[in-house]
Amino acid sequence: MKTAKQLVYDFVQQNAYRNEKGIDTLAIANELGMLRTNASALLNELVKEGKLIKTSTRPVYYRVLDNIRDNEEMSFQTLIGYDGSLRKAIQLAKAAILYPNQSLNVLISCKVGCGTTSFAYAMYCFARENGVIKKEAPYVKINCRHFSKNISVLDNELFGIGHDLNKSCFMKAKGGVLFLDNVDLLDAKQQSQLYTFLETNIIYSEDGTKSKECKDIFVIISQSPQSNMQFERIIPVIIELPELKDRSIKERFGLINHFFSNEASHSMRSIEVTSETIRALLLSDFDYNVKELKFEIKAACANAYVRVVRDIHQNIQVVVNDFKNQVRKSLIKLKNNHIEIEALLDSRNVLIYDQNDGYQTIDTTKHGNDMYLEISKQYNELLELGINDHGISDVITTHIQNLFKKYNYLKSYDSSLNLKQLSKIVDSRVIEIVSHFFQTSKKELGKNYRTNVFYGLCLHINSIISLKESQQRITNDQVVQIIQDHPSEYAASVQLASIIKDEFDLDLPVHEVALIAMFLIETEDQTKNNPVLLYILHGETTASSLRDTTNSLTQCYNAYSYDLALNIDTHKAMEEIKDLIMKIDKGQGVIVIYDMGSIKTMLETIEEETNIKIRLINMPITLIGIDIARRCSMESDIDYIYHLTHLEMNKMRNYEEKLNQVIVTLCHTGEGGAIQLKRYIDQYSKLNMKTIPLAISAKDELIHEVSELRKTYDIHCFVGTYDPKIFGIPFIPISKIFENSQEEIDRILMFEPISSSTFNYEDVYQYLSEQFKYVSISKLKSILPGIIDELNTIYHFNEDQRVGLFMHMACLVERLLDGKQSVPNIEKQKILSVFHDEYQSLSKIFKPLEKAFHIIIDDNEMTTILMIIKRI
Incomplete structure (x- = not known):
C-alpha cells in the first residue's frame, strides 16, 4: 500500500501537465481528500528530498524536477524577478559562469539592500549544478562593511593572519567561489592587493616576499554605483541589480509574500495580513530597498505576535498600524496603481500565509525563530516580577518595534564621536554595538542624549562583559519601578541585551537590563549643580x-x-x-x-x-615612584626592591589614624533631645565611646560641624531622629534604642542583630510539646532562645539556620535526657583542633543549658554543632 507521501508525488507527476507552472496545494488536497496543512507538509518534504520543485509565486505551485529543463534554471528560479527585472542580470551571470575554460570574474553594482547576497549565492549554486565547480566546492563570503571599524582584522580575513597566505580568503576559496561584498570600503593598500590578484591570479604578502598562485577560483565582488573604484577595467562582466522602486508591482508582491511566508515558518504560526497592509507595502519607498522591506515586515510580525503570545492556537494578525507612519502614508498613492494592485489581490480582504507553506531560500541572518522566542522570554520574565498585563504590553510593544533593528547595521555610525581613545580600553565590538544602539535609541525614544551617555554605556557594557558579574546591584522593587515608569527605555535596553547575547553569548538578567535602562532615563543636562x-x-x-x-x-x-x-x-x-x-x-x-x-x-x-x-x-603615585627610583639606585636585586615596595604600600593602605571613636547624637530642634539621648547611652553602654550631642537642622552647618569633629575623632555612627546621610557615616534611629532593653544597647550600637524579639517560636514549641517526653517546654522557652541569639550575634545566621540550630539543640536535649549515647564523630579531632577557640566559647555559652537540664554536651556533640555552624 502506498504511503500518503507517495500518493502526493504520483499525483503531481501525473497531473502537472495541466498547468505549466505546476499544481498548488489546495488542488492536491481536494483531489486526494487531505487536509490542506497535511498536503503542504508532505509537498515540502518532497521538495527537500529533491523530488519536487516549487515556485516563488503565491500560491505556490509544485512540479516534478525535470533534470534536463530545470538543472540550469533551478538556482536562479529561487530569485523573485528571475523572469522579469533580473532576467538580464541572470543571463550575464550564466554567461560568466559557463564561459569556456574558466569562468569570468563578476562585478555586481547596486545600491544597499538590492539582494546582492542572494544573487551571489544563486550564482554559486548554478555553478555547482552545472559542474563548473564541484558539489563540495567552498563558498567564502566576506562583507567588508562588517570590518569598517577595524581594518587590521579585515587584512587578516583577506590576506591571512601574520601574512600566512595559506590562511587568506583566496586560498580558502580555491576551487570554489569567493564573494567580496562592499569592496568600495577597502583602503588603498587593500584595493591595490586586490587589483593585483584580479590581474595576475597571484596574491602577495604585504612585504612582497611571498606569493601564491590561485587560478582555480571564481571571484564575485560588489560595490555601490557611486564608487570611485575602477574594477570595471579588469573585470569583464558587470551586473547591475535593480532598486526596489524600479521593480514591477508584481515582483514587489512576490517579495512581500516571500517575507511573510518566512515569518509564518519562523513563528510557527499562520499569519493573516489585511489587504490594506499589502497595498501600503506595495506603494512604499524604502531607502534600503529589499532588505528594509524585509526588516519592516519582520518588525510588524513581531509587533502582531505580542498580541497573541499567550494563545498558542491563535494566528498572527498583521494590520497596517503595525508598520511605521511612512508605510501607512503611502496609501495616498493608491489611485495611480489601483487597477494593477487590485488584480493581484483579487478582491481578497485578508491574505493568509500558512506556517507549513513558509518557504526558505537564502537567509543571510542567523536568527529567525530567535526573535519570537525572545518576545516570549521577555513576557515570562516580566510576568514573574509581578508586572501587570498593561505594563508588560507597554514594554513588549516598544521592545519589538525596535527588535528587528538588531539584525540591521545599514546605518552609519556617528563619525563625530571620538572613538579612538575609547577603543584603547573598550572592546571594539562593544563600541560598534553601542554606537548603533545609541543612534537608533535617540531616534526611537525622541530624546537628545548627551555624548557622555554613549561613553558611559560603552564603559558599563564593557565592564559587564569583562567581569561577567552576577551580583544584583539594584533591587527587584527598583527593577519593577524602572519597567513600570520607563517602559520605552527598558524596551530599548532589552534590544541591546539581545544583541550582547548574540555577539558575546552572555545572557543578561532582568536587573542588569534595568540598570542599562537607567542610562537612558536621565536626559537633562546635569553639568550644573554637580560636584x-x-x-x-x-x-x-x-x-x-x-x-x-x-x-x-x-x-x-x-x-x-x-x-x-x-x-x-x-x-x-x-x-x-x-x-x-x-x-x-x-x-x-x-x-x-x-x-x-x-x-x-x-x-x-x-x-x-x-x-x-x-x-x-x-x-601617592609620585611618592611611590620616587621611593622605587631611590631604591633602584642603591640595590641590584629587582625582587628585593619589588617586594619591599609592596610591603610599604600595604602599610600605607592599612594605615589608619588612631583617633578616638565617638557617637554623635542628633535632633532637629534644641539640644535637649540630643543631650538626653547622650545621657542614656552614657549610662547603659559599656563600649567606652565618647558621645557628642548636636542639634543642627541645616545640613550645610551640620556638614561643617561634622567635618571639624572628624579632624579629631573617628565618628562611629549617628544616633537620632533623622539620618543626615553625610560622609557615609552609619545611622541608628532613636526608636531602635528605646524599643529594646537597656542590656541590648551595645549590640545595637555595634550593628549586631537583635533576633529573639522578632522570631516567633510558638509554632515550634507547640510541635515539640507533642513530640517530646522528657524536655520541659517552659524551661526550654526560658533558656534556648537566648543561647541561639548569643550564637547569632557571633555567626550572623539567616532565619533557616537559626531555626535549624534551635531544633537541633532542642532534640539534642531530649535525646540526652532519654539516656541515649552520642554517636562518635570521626571528624572530632580535626574539627576541635582547627576550631579550638570557638569550641571553648561554645562550651561557655552552653553551660546554662547543661545546668538547667542536668546534661553534659560531650565533644562528639560539640563537633556536630560546630559543623552545623560552619556549614562543613
Whole structure:
C-alpha cells in the first residue's frame, strides 16, 4: 500500500501537465481528500528530498524536477524577478559562469539592500549544478562593511593572519567561489592587493616576499554605483541589480509574500495580513530597498505576535498600524496603481500565509525563530516580577518595534564621536554595538542624549562583559519601578541585551537590563549643580594629561587640573589653586585627587576660607615612584626592591589614624533631645565611646560641624531622629534604642542583630510539646532562645539556620535526657583542633543549658554543632 507521501508525488507527476507552472496545494488536497496543512507538509518534504520543485509565486505551485529543463534554471528560479527585472542580470551571470575554460570574474553594482547576497549565492549554486565547480566546492563570503571599524582584522580575513597566505580568503576559496561584498570600503593598500590578484591570479604578502598562485577560483565582488573604484577595467562582466522602486508591482508582491511566508515558518504560526497592509507595502519607498522591506515586515510580525503570545492556537494578525507612519502614508498613492494592485489581490480582504507553506531560500541572518522566542522570554520574565498585563504590553510593544533593528547595521555610525581613545580600553565590538544602539535609541525614544551617555554605556557594557558579574546591584522593587515608569527605555535596553547575547553569548538578567535602562532615563543636562573633579599633581603636565584623558573617555568635561611646579612658591601655589577652585565650583563642591606634599594643608585652608566643600583623595603615585627610583639606585636585586615596595604600600593602605571613636547624637530642634539621648547611652553602654550631642537642622552647618569633629575623632555612627546621610557615616534611629532593653544597647550600637524579639517560636514549641517526653517546654522557652541569639550575634545566621540550630539543640536535649549515647564523630579531632577557640566559647555559652537540664554536651556533640555552624 502506498504511503500518503507517495500518493502526493504520483499525483503531481501525473497531473502537472495541466498547468505549466505546476499544481498548488489546495488542488492536491481536494483531489486526494487531505487536509490542506497535511498536503503542504508532505509537498515540502518532497521538495527537500529533491523530488519536487516549487515556485516563488503565491500560491505556490509544485512540479516534478525535470533534470534536463530545470538543472540550469533551478538556482536562479529561487530569485523573485528571475523572469522579469533580473532576467538580464541572470543571463550575464550564466554567461560568466559557463564561459569556456574558466569562468569570468563578476562585478555586481547596486545600491544597499538590492539582494546582492542572494544573487551571489544563486550564482554559486548554478555553478555547482552545472559542474563548473564541484558539489563540495567552498563558498567564502566576506562583507567588508562588517570590518569598517577595524581594518587590521579585515587584512587578516583577506590576506591571512601574520601574512600566512595559506590562511587568506583566496586560498580558502580555491576551487570554489569567493564573494567580496562592499569592496568600495577597502583602503588603498587593500584595493591595490586586490587589483593585483584580479590581474595576475597571484596574491602577495604585504612585504612582497611571498606569493601564491590561485587560478582555480571564481571571484564575485560588489560595490555601490557611486564608487570611485575602477574594477570595471579588469573585470569583464558587470551586473547591475535593480532598486526596489524600479521593480514591477508584481515582483514587489512576490517579495512581500516571500517575507511573510518566512515569518509564518519562523513563528510557527499562520499569519493573516489585511489587504490594506499589502497595498501600503506595495506603494512604499524604502531607502534600503529589499532588505528594509524585509526588516519592516519582520518588525510588524513581531509587533502582531505580542498580541497573541499567550494563545498558542491563535494566528498572527498583521494590520497596517503595525508598520511605521511612512508605510501607512503611502496609501495616498493608491489611485495611480489601483487597477494593477487590485488584480493581484483579487478582491481578497485578508491574505493568509500558512506556517507549513513558509518557504526558505537564502537567509543571510542567523536568527529567525530567535526573535519570537525572545518576545516570549521577555513576557515570562516580566510576568514573574509581578508586572501587570498593561505594563508588560507597554514594554513588549516598544521592545519589538525596535527588535528587528538588531539584525540591521545599514546605518552609519556617528563619525563625530571620538572613538579612538575609547577603543584603547573598550572592546571594539562593544563600541560598534553601542554606537548603533545609541543612534537608533535617540531616534526611537525622541530624546537628545548627551555624548557622555554613549561613553558611559560603552564603559558599563564593557565592564559587564569583562567581569561577567552576577551580583544584583539594584533591587527587584527598583527593577519593577524602572519597567513600570520607563517602559520605552527598558524596551530599548532589552534590544541591546539581545544583541550582547548574540555577539558575546552572555545572557543578561532582568536587573542588569534595568540598570542599562537607567542610562537612558536621565536626559537633562546635569553639568550644573554637580560636584567636579580636580587633579593636583606635581610636575609640568601630569595633572593636565590625566584631566584630558578623563574628559576624553567620559565626555563629561567636568574634570580640571592644576600642575604643581616643583619650584613654585607654596603661598603662590595656594592662591592659584584657590582661584581655580572658586572658578570651577558649581555649588556642590570639588573632589580633589592629589599625590603628596603640602597639598592637603593648602586645600583644608582653602575650604575654611571659601566655605566650598572640598573632599580629598590621596593617590601617592609620585611618592611611590620616587621611593622605587631611590631604591633602584642603591640595590641590584629587582625582587628585593619589588617586594619591599609592596610591603610599604600595604602599610600605607592599612594605615589608619588612631583617633578616638565617638557617637554623635542628633535632633532637629534644641539640644535637649540630643543631650538626653547622650545621657542614656552614657549610662547603659559599656563600649567606652565618647558621645557628642548636636542639634543642627541645616545640613550645610551640620556638614561643617561634622567635618571639624572628624579632624579629631573617628565618628562611629549617628544616633537620632533623622539620618543626615553625610560622609557615609552609619545611622541608628532613636526608636531602635528605646524599643529594646537597656542590656541590648551595645549590640545595637555595634550593628549586631537583635533576633529573639522578632522570631516567633510558638509554632515550634507547640510541635515539640507533642513530640517530646522528657524536655520541659517552659524551661526550654526560658533558656534556648537566648543561647541561639548569643550564637547569632557571633555567626550572623539567616532565619533557616537559626531555626535549624534551635531544633537541633532542642532534640539534642531530649535525646540526652532519654539516656541515649552520642554517636562518635570521626571528624572530632580535626574539627576541635582547627576550631579550638570557638569550641571553648561554645562550651561557655552552653553551660546554662547543661545546668538547667542536668546534661553534659560531650565533644562528639560539640563537633556536630560546630559543623552545623560552619556549614562543613
